[in-house]
Amino acid sequence: MRLLSARLSARRRSPFAGLVVLLLGLVLTGGAFALFSPAQAESGQADQSTVAQGRTLFLVGCASCHGKNGEGIVTERGTQYGPPLAGVGAASVDFQVGTGRMPLARPGVQAERKKVLYNPDEIKALAAYVASLGPGPSIPTASQYSISGTDSEAVARGGQFWRTNCTACHNFAAAGGALPGGKYAPSLSGVTPKHMYEAMLTGPQQMPVFSDQVVKPSEKRDIIAYVKRLQSAPNYGGNALGSMGPVTEGMAAWIVGIGACVAFAVWIASHSVRSKKGAKA
Amino acid sequence: MSTTTNGRTAAKAPGNDKLAEAATWLDDRVGLATLAKKQIRKVFPDHWSFMLGEIALWSFVVLLLTGTFLTLWFKPSMTEVTYNGSYDLLRGVKMSEAYESALHLSFDVRGGLLMRQIHHWAANLFIAAMLVHLMRIFLTGAFRKPRELNWVIGSLLLLLGTLEGFTGYSLPDDLLSGTGIRAADGFMLAVPVVGTYVSFFLFGGQFPGDDIIPRLFTAHILLLPGILLALIGAHMLLLVFHKHTQWPGPGRTNDNVVGYPLLPVYTAKAGGFFFIVFGATALMGGLFTINPVWKFGPYDPSQVTAGSQPDWYMGWPDGALRIMPNWETHLWGFTLSWNVFLPIIVLPGVVFTAVLLLPFLEAWITGDKREHHLLQRPRNAPSRTALLVALMTFYGILWEASGNDLIATHFHLNLNYITYFNRIMVFVGPVLAFIITRRWCISLQRADRDRLLHGYESGIIMRSPEGAYAEKHLPISVDEAYTLTARDRVELPPPPGEVDSNGVANRKARGEGLRWRVRNFWFSHDIEKPTRTELEEAHHHAEHELSVRDDGHQHLTESGYTGDYELDGTPADGHQFDGRHDISGDELRKGH
Numbered sequence: 001m002r003l004l005s006a007r008l009s010a011r012r013r014s015p016f017a018g019l020v021v022l023l024l025g026l027v028l029t030g031g032a033f034a035l036f037s038p039a040q041a042e043s044g045q046a047d048q049s050t051v052a053q054g055r056t057l058f059l060v061g062c063a064s065c066h067g068k069n070g071e072g073i074v075t076e077r078g079t080q081y082g083p084p085l086a087g088v089g090a091a092s093v094d095f096q097v098g099t100g101r102m103p104l105a106r107p108g109v110q111a112e113r114k115k116v117l118y119n120p121d122e123i124k125a126l127a128a129y130v131a132s133l134g135p136g137p138s139i140p141t142a143s144q145y146s147i148s149g150t151d152s153e154a155v156a157r158g159g160q161f162w163r164t165n166c167t168a169c170h171n172f173a174a175a176g177g178a179l180p181g182g183k184y185a186p187s188l189s190g191v192t193p194k195h196m197y198e199a200m201l202t203g204p205q206q207m208p209v210f211s212d213q214v215v216k217p218s219e220k221r222d223i224i225a226y227v228k229r230l231q232s233a234p235n236y237g238g239n240a241l242g243s244m245g246p247v248t249e250g251m252a253a254w255i256v257g258i259g260a261c262v263a264f265a266v267w268i269a270s271h272s273v274r275s276k277k278g279a280k281a
Numbered sequence: 282m283s284t285t286t287n288g289r290t291a292a293k294a295p296g297n298d299k300l301a302e303a304a305t306w307l308d309d310r311v312g313l314a315t316l317a318k319k320q321i322r323k324v325f326p327d328h329w330s331f332m333l334g335e336i337a338l339w340s341f342v343v344l345l346l347t348g349t350f351l352t353l354w355f356k357p358s359m360t361e362v363t364y365n366g367s368y369d370l371l372r373g374v375k376m377s378e379a380y381e382s383a384l385h386l387s388f389d390v391r392g393g394l395l396m397r398q399i400h401h402w403a404a405n406l407f408i409a410a411m412l413v414h415l416m417r418i419f420l421t422g423a424f425r426k427p428r429e430l431n432w433v434i435g436s437l438l439l440l441l442g443t444l445e446g447f448t449g450y451s452l453p454d455d456l457l458s459g460t461g462i463r464a465a466d467g468f469m470l471a472v473p474v475v476g477t478y479v480s481f482f483l484f485g486g487q488f489p490g491d492d493i494i495p496r497l498f499t500a501h502i503l504l505l506p507g508i509l510l511a512l513i514g515a516h517m518l519l520l521v522f523h524k525h526t527q528w529p530g531p532g533r534t535n536d537n538v539v540g541y542p543l544l545p546v547y548t549a550k551a552g553g554f555f556f557i558v559f560g561a562t563a564l565m566g567g568l569f570t571i572n573p574v575w576k577f578g579p580y581d582p583s584q585v586t587a588g589s590q591p592d593w594y595m596g597w598p599d600g601a602l603r604i605m606p607n608w609e610t611h612l613w614g615f616t617l618s619w620n621v622f623l624p625i626i627v628l629p630g631v632v633f634t635a636v637l638l639l640p641f642l643e644a645w646i647t648g649d650k651r652e653h654h655l656l657q658r659p660r661n662a663p664s665r666t667a668l669l670v671a672l673m674t675f676y677g678i679l680w681e682a683s684g685n686d687l688i689a690t691h692f693h694l695n696l697n698y699i700t701y702f703n704r705i706m707v708f709v710g711p712v713l714a715f716i717i718t719r720r721w722c723i724s725l726q727r728a729d730r731d732r733l734l735h736g737y738e739s740g741i742i743m744r745s746p747e748g749a750y751a752e753k754h755l756p757i758s759v760d761e762a763y764t765l766t767a768r769d770r771v772e773l774p775p776p777p778g779e780v781d782s783n784g785v786a787n788r789k790a791r792g793e794g795l796r797w798r799v800r801n802f803w804f805s806h807d808i809e810k811p812t813r814t815e816l817e818e819a820h821h822h823a824e825h826e827l828s829v830r831d832d833g834h835q836h837l838t839e840s841g842y843t844g845d846y847e848l849d850g851t852p853a854d855g856h857q858f859d860g861r862h863d864i865s866g867d868e869l870r871k872g873h
Contacts, residue, residue, distance in 0.1 A: 109695075152369050159370055163456065163578045167586040172456065172577050177587025178686035182695035185587065229370055230576065236387070237398055237570030245457065245586075247684045249571050250593025253405035256569075257561060258336070258413060261406070264557045265332035268550050 054129025057122055061103050070133045081107075088202065089136020090127035095198035097123050099191070101205075109182040110205050137201045144217055145197040147225040155229050158222030161215065166223065169207075173243035174227050179206055189231060193224045325547045326527035326540035330417045335551060336410035339558035340403045341513065347400040348502065354390050356382040357452065357498030359491045368575050376454075376579035379494045383453035383574050399566035404449060406562060408442045408594040415439065419639065419669050421656040423526045425649065429640040431519045436637045438512050441505055443594050448501040450572075450592050454494055457572070459580025460589045462493060471621035489582060529655045529767035531760045536654070590683060598629045600682030604703045645796065646803050648774075660729070661768050663722035664803040670718040671711035678707045719806065726808035729765050732757055733811055734819040756823055766811075771804045 011017060059068065065082030067073050072084030085093075096102040097118055101111035118126065127139060150158075163172070169185035171177045176187035183206050188196065200220050203209035210220070241248040308314045325331070358378035364371050366381070367388045376384075386393035415435060418424050424432040447465075451458045466488045469480040485492035524538050533539050541547050565571075577586065591599050601624035608619040635642075643665060644650065659666040681688070682703040689696040736754035743751050757765075777793040780786055787793070811819070 153373055155369065156371055156373050159578060160374065163581065163584045163586070167456070167584065169587055171588045172586040173573075175588070176690055178689035178696050180696050182689070182693075182697075184690050226370065233370070235570060236575070237394055237573055238568045240570045240573070243570075243573070243576065244687055245588040246572075246590045246592045247588070247596075247687050249401075249569075250405060250596065252565070252569055252571075253402060253593065254409055257402065257406040257565060258409050260561045261336045261410070261558055262329070262333070262413075264554065264561075265336070266329040268554060269327045269329040269332060 050125050050128045051132045053122075054125035054127070054132075057118070057126050058129050061118075062126070065104070070130060085130050086134035087136045088130060088134075090131040090139045091137040091198045092202040092204065093127040093130045094123060094139045095195055095202060095204055097126055098198075099195055110184065113186060137198075140194065140197045140201065142194075145193040145221060145224060147193055147221060147228055150222065150225040154218075154222045155225045158219070158224070158226030159230075161219050161223045162226050165210065165215065171244070173230065173240070175243045188227055193221075193228065196224045196227065197221075320521070321542065321544035323521065323524075323543045324538045324540045325525050325543065326533075326538055328528060330421070331525065332554060333410060333417050334414040335554055336558055337407055337414055338513065338517075339555045340407040340410060340562060341509070342555065343403040343559050343562050344400060344407060345506070347396045347403065348506075350396045351386065351393075351400060352502055354382055354386045354393065355379070355452070355498075357495045359454070359489075359494050371575065371578065374579060377494070379452060379454040380574070380579045383455065387575060395563075395566050397566075398569075398571050399562050401449075401571045402565040402569070403562045404446050405571075405593060406558075408439070408446055411435070411439045411442055412594075415636075416669065416673070420659040420666060421526070422653065422662060422665070423656055424640040424643075425653040426644070427652055428519075428523055428526075429644075431516060431523070432640050433637055434512055434516045434519070436633070438509065438516065439636075440633055441509050441512070445501060445505040445509060446592055446594055448497045448505065451497050452494060452501060453572070453574045454580050455572075455574040456577040456580050456584055456586055457574075457589055458577075459489070459582070460585055461591055462489065462497075462580075463582065464591075467621060468625045471618040472626055473615075473617055473622070489580075524654065526654050526656050528764075530764045533655065535652070538654075588686060593680075596683040597676050597679040598625050600679035600685075600703070601625065601628050601707075603685055604679075604682045604700050604707065606704075646799050648796075648800065655767065657768065660722040660725035661807075663719045663726070663807055666722050667715040667719035671715040674710045674714035675707060678703055678710050682707075723806055723808055730808055730811055733762060733765055733816065736823060754823070756820065768810060770809055771807060773801060773804060 058066075058070070062070075062082075065073060066085055067082065070085035073081040075081045093102075096111070098116060100114040100116040103117065104111055105114065130136075131138065166174075169177050169179065170188060171185075174188035177185045179185060185206070191199075197220055199207060200210040200215060200223070201212075212220075215223070241252060356378045360378045361375055362378050362381050364374050364376055364381055364384065366372070366384055368384055371384065383397075386397055388394070418432065418435070447461070451462050451465075466480055466484065469483065470476045472479065480488065483493070483496070484490045485496075525540075527533050527538055527540070530539075541550075578584075590596065602621065605620050605624040608623075610617040610619065682700070685696060685699045685703070688694060688699055736756040739753045739755045741753040743753055745751070774797070776797050777787060777790055779790050
C-alpha cells in the first residue's frame with residue numbers, strides 16, 4: 001500500500017494526472033447517479049394497439065414538424081423546426097395537446113392555449129406513442145392532482161410555495177405576466193388541476209421543470225389547491241379590475257374617479273352668473 | 282355686533298331668535314364678525330376648470346377622515362406573528378404584525394376593507410387631481426405674477442403628496458409594498474458615495490430590518506400630513522389674498538372679480554362638491570378592488586410577483602428605469618449604477634426642479650413683469666401650451682413604459698420592442714408634440730382672427746351665376762368680439778446691440794442675445810388679434826355685403842365670388858328669374 005501511494009505520489013505531477021482524476025471523477029459520479037438516480041423517468045405502460053393508433057395520428061398531425069419518428073427537424077439555420085420528442089413523456093403530450101397548444105397554428109415564439117383539436121382517446125393514443133419513443137414522465141393519476149381532500153393548512157402551505165416559485169412569472173393572482181422577447185407566462189384561469197400538475201412536471205415553453213425532487217408531489221397538489229381556491233374565492237373588495245396590480249387601478253382612478261369628478265364640476269359650474277343672463281362669453 | 286351699552290342691558294340684534302342671540306353671544310367674546318363680514322362676501326368666479334383643485338382638496342379631507350379610522354386598527358410593527366384571522370388562504374402563515382393588522386382591518390373590522398379602499402382610491406385621486414389642477418394653471422397662465430409662489434407651493438404639494446402616497450403604499454408590508462421598499466432601497470444604494478449610508482440610516486441597518494415600517498408610519502401619519510396641511514393652508518390663504526383669476530369677458534377686467542359670493546352660493550357649491558368627491562371615492566371603494574393585500578401575501582425578500590408596479594403617480598420614474606440602457610461604470614472597485622441612478626434619482630429631481638421653475642422660466646422668456654388676473658386661453662400662448670403638451674408627452678411615454686409588461690401580454694407585443702420604441706419616443710415624442718400643438722394653437726388663433734374679421738359661418742350658401750358656391754358670414758356679437766380681443770398684443774423688442782446708445786460695449790450682450798432669440802422663437806409665429814383699423818375695415822365691408830337692395834334681396838359681392846362677371850349690383854340669388862322680374866337686359870343669360 002505504501003508502495004502504491006508512493007508510486008501515485010511520484011506521478012502526481014504527470015501531465016496526465018489531471019485527466020485521470022477527471023475521468024475517475026466522471027465515472028464515479030456517473031456510476032453513482034445510475035445507481036441512486038430517481039426513478040422519475042418511467043415509461044408508461046400502454047398496449048401495442050394504442051401505440052399504433054397514436055403513431056397513425058402522429059404521422060398525420062405532428063410528423064411535419066417533429067419528424068416521422070419524433071426525431072425532430074432541424075432548419076437550415078440550425079434552429080429546431082420541431083424538437084425531438086424522445087423522452088418528453090406522456091405527460092408532456094397530454095399537456096401540449098390537451099390544452100390546444102399542439103398542434104401549432106403557426107410557428108412563433110410561444111405556443112398559445114387554444115381550442116383542443118383531439119378528443120381524449122386520441123390524446124391518450126398520441127401520448128402512448130410518444131412515451132414509447134423514450135422514457136419520460138407519465139400522465140399523473142387523479143389521486144396525485146386531485147385537490148378535493150386538501151385542508152386549509154395544506155392550501156396555505158401551497159400559497160407559500162406558489163409565492164416562492166410561481167408568482168414571479170404568473171402574477172400573484174395567476175393572471176399571467178410578460179417575459180422577454182414576446183414570450184409570456186400564461187394566465188391560469190380555467191386550467192385544470194391535471195394540466196397544472198403536468199406543466200410543473202414537464203416545464204413546457206419557457207417554464208422551468210419543477211421535478212418531484214424540487215417540488216414534491218404533495219406540494220404540487222397544495223400549489224394547485226391554493227390557485228384553485230384563490231380563483232374561486234369571492235372578490236372581497238368588489239370588481240378585481242383584472243387582478244393586474246396598480247396599473248389598472250391607476251386607470252380606474254383617472255377614468256372613473258377624475259372623469260366623474262370633472263363631469264360634476266362641469267355640471268356645478270354650468271349654473272353660473274353667466275348662464276342666468278344668457279349672455280354668451 | 283359689538284355695540285356699546287348704556288349700562289345694564291346689552292344691545293340686542295334686531296330679530297329675537299335664539300340663533301341670532303347665540304351668534305351675538307359668540308361674537309361679543311371672539312369678535313370675528315368684522316373679519317368674516319369681508320370674507321363671506323368674497324367673490325369667486327365660476328368655471329368648471331376652477332374646481333379641479335377642489336377635487337384634490339376634498340380628496341385630502343377624505344384621506345384625513347379614512348386615515349384616522351385606519352390608524353385605530355393598524356399596527357406599525359414588524360414583529361413576526363402567525364396569522365389566525367378569518368382569511369383561510371393565509372391562516373397559519375408567518376407574517377409581520379403590520380401585515381396581520383392590514384388583514385384584520387380588511388376581514389375582521391366592520392367596514393375596514395371599505396375604509397382601506399376609499400383611503401387608497403382617494404390617494405390616487407388626490408394626486409391625479411393635483412396634476413390636472415397643475416395643468417389647468419399652466420395652460421391658462423394662472424401662474425403668472427403675482428401667483429408664482431403659489432405655483433411653487435403647489436409643486437411642493439405634488440411632491441409631498443407623492444411621497445405620502447409612497448409611504449402609505451409601503452405600510453401594509455404585503456409582497457407588493459415590500460417589493461416597493463426593496464426597490465426604494467436599491468435606488469438609495471445607487472446614489473454614489475452616500476447611498477449605502479443613507480440606506481443603513483433609513484433601515485436602521487441592513488434591509489429590511491425591523492425599523493422601516495414604524496418609521497414610514499410616523500412619516501405617513503404625522504410628518505407628511507402635517508406639512509401637507511400647512512402647505513394647503515398657505516396655498517388657500519394666498520388664493521384668498523390674490524383673489525381668484527377669471528376668464529376675460531364683458532365686465533371682467535384685470536381689476537375686478539365677477540362671480541358669486543362665498544356665502545351662500547359658493548359655500549353651497551364647494552360644500553356640495555365635497556360630498557360628490559366623497560361619494561365618488563366611496564363608490565369606488567365599494568365597487569372596485571384596490572391593493573388586494575390578501576392576494577399578494579406577506580412580504581418575503583425572496584419572493585416577487587409579476588405585475589409589480591408602483592401606484593400610478595410613481596409610474597413615470599419606474600418607466601424611465603425600465604427603458605434605461607444597462608450602463609454601469611466600475612472605478613477602483615466601486616460600481617456606479619447609472620442605470621438606476623440616472624432614471625430614478627437624477628431624472629425626477631431635474632423634472633421636479635423644472636416644474637418648480639416654470640413660472641420664472643416663462644417670465645424670463647416673455648419679459649412680462651405685469652400682474653395678471655385675467656386668464657389666457659391655451660391657444661393664445663401657443664409656445665407655452667406646446668411646452669406643456671411636450672412635457673405631458675414625455676411624462677406619458679415614461680408612464681406607459683412602466684406598464685410595459687401588461688402592454689406586452691394584453692396586446693400580444695414583444696416586450697423588447699416596446700422598450701426600443703419607448704427609448705426613441707421619449708425623445709422624439711415631446712418634439713413632435715411641441716410642433717403639432719404649436720401649429721394647432723396657431724391655427725385656432727387664425728380661426729379666431731377670421732371670426733373677428735369675417736364673422737361666423739351663417740350656414741346660408743349662395744350660388745353665383747357661374748355655379749360657384751360661397752357661404753355667407755354674419756358678424757359675431759359685440760360680447761364675443763370683446764372676449765376674443767381681450768388679449769395682449771406681443772411686441773418683440775429689437776435684438777440687443779453690441780454697444781448701447783452711448784457707444785459703450787454691452788457686457789450682457791451674450792445673455793440678452795440668447796434671451797432675445799428664445800423670445801423670438803416663443804412668439805414669432807403667433808397670430809395677433811386684428812387691429813382697430815383692420816376690424817373697422819372688415820365691418821364696413823360686411824355692412825356693404827349684407828346691405829339689402831331695393832328689391833328685397835341680398836346680393837353676393839366680390840368677397841364670395843371670384844368669377845369673371847362684374848357682380849356688384851347684379852342680382853345673384855336667382856330670385857330675379859322667378860318670372861315676376863324684368864330680365865330683358867340681363868347680361869348673364871345672354872345666349873340662353
